[in-house]
Amino acid sequence: xISELPVKKIEKFVxxxxxxxxxxxxxxxxxxxxxxxxxxxxxxxDGNKHDQYxxxxxxxxxxxxxxxxxxxxxAKASSEKSREILNRFDISNEDRERIIEAVSCHRTRHEWxxxxxxxxxxxxxxxxxxxxxxxxxxxxxxxxxxxxxxKTSIQSIIIQSRNKLKKFTPCEFNKIFLRLAxxxxxxxxxxxxxxxxxxxxxxxxxxxxxxxxxxxxDFEKTVFGYKPQIKEQKQIHKxxxxxxxxxxFKDFEKLI
Ligand SMILES: [Fe+2]
Ligand SMILES: [Fe+2]
Numbered sequence: 001x002i003s004e005l006p007v008k009k010i011e012k013f014v015x016x017x018x019x020x021x022x023x024x025x026x027x028x029x030x031x032x033x034x035x036x037x038x039x040x041x042x043x044x045x046d047g048n049k050h051d052q053y054x055x056x057x058x059x060x061x062x063x064x065x066x067x068x069x070x071x072x073x074x075a076k077a078s079s080e081k082s083r084e085i086l087n088r089f090d091i092s093n094e095d096r097e098r099i100i101e102a103v104s105c106h107r108t109r110h111e112w113x114x115x116x117x118x119x120x121x122x123x124x125x126x127x128x129x130x131x132x133x134x135x136x137x138x139x140x141x142x143x144x145x146x147x148x149x150x151k152t153s154i155q156s157i158i159i160q161s162r163n164k165l166k167k168f169t170p171c172e173f174n175k176i177f178l179r180l181a182x183x184x185x186x187x188x189x190x191x192x193x194x195x196x197x198x199x200x201x202x203x204x205x206x207x208x209x210x211x212x213x214x215x216x217x218d219f220e221k222t223v224f225g226y227k228p229q230i231k232e233q234k235q236i237h238k239x240x241x242x243x244x245x246x247x248x249f250k251d252f253e254k255l256i
Pocket of ligand 2: 030034062063124128
């Protein structure tokens with residue numbers, strides 16, 4: 001695909017800008033995966049090529065301001081910074097505003113406008129905050145999150161997971177994504193349940209990734225380097241790695 005939009009230039013700029021990101025689980029790899037996911041959602045909703053590129057750019061920018069705590073509305077902060085960044089590039093006013101809107105609306109469900117408008121929200125929630133990968137990602141977040149400093153690791157993971165599972169149930173999403181959201185929801189749901197039941201395989205994952213977050217380790221490297229020992233750990237790890245390598249989209253398509 002060739003675009004008249006300066007996609008590569010913006011991506012290079014964002015990569016450079018996020019070299020020393022404040023939150024390791026919101027690093028450039030998260031932005032890039034969300035960009036790929038947002039573009040995919042626009043494509044499967046029959047959005048045109050131009051909107052697919054805009055969704056990709058919005059995904060790259062959506063957490064451009066993302067500290068490891070929840071005190072500020074990072075969607076608002078990111079949309080303001082996105083405007084500053086986009087003003088550096090040759091991009092029409094209409095395209096810029098549509099990108100910014102997708103960035104500012106990525107945290108909660110909004111009234112449906114078009115595929116682009118929903119794309120970052122869908123990619124961030126269904127692909128990045130659910131699925132096998134979130135089992136590792138969330139544990140790392142609790143490790144690095146300032147809101148949980150001084151609190152017990154496993155209990156904090158359970159509290160955060162429970163809140164997220166309650167906030168975004170599969171029914172929250174458009175009906176066409178129900179099967180995908182259900183399949184994705186199952187991973188954090190089952191993991192949280194196992195943690196509550198004090199299953200050793202889950203406790204081991206919790207402790208390992210919590211520590212990696214506290215030590216501010218690189219997220220993808222930590223997942224790729226993790227050596228699962230127990231059947232459940234191996235299943236989660238296998239699926240998480242496939243997703244991180246962008247090899248889950250064919251499976252996702254079958255669920256739409
Ligand atoms: Fe976000
Ligand atoms: Fe995000």
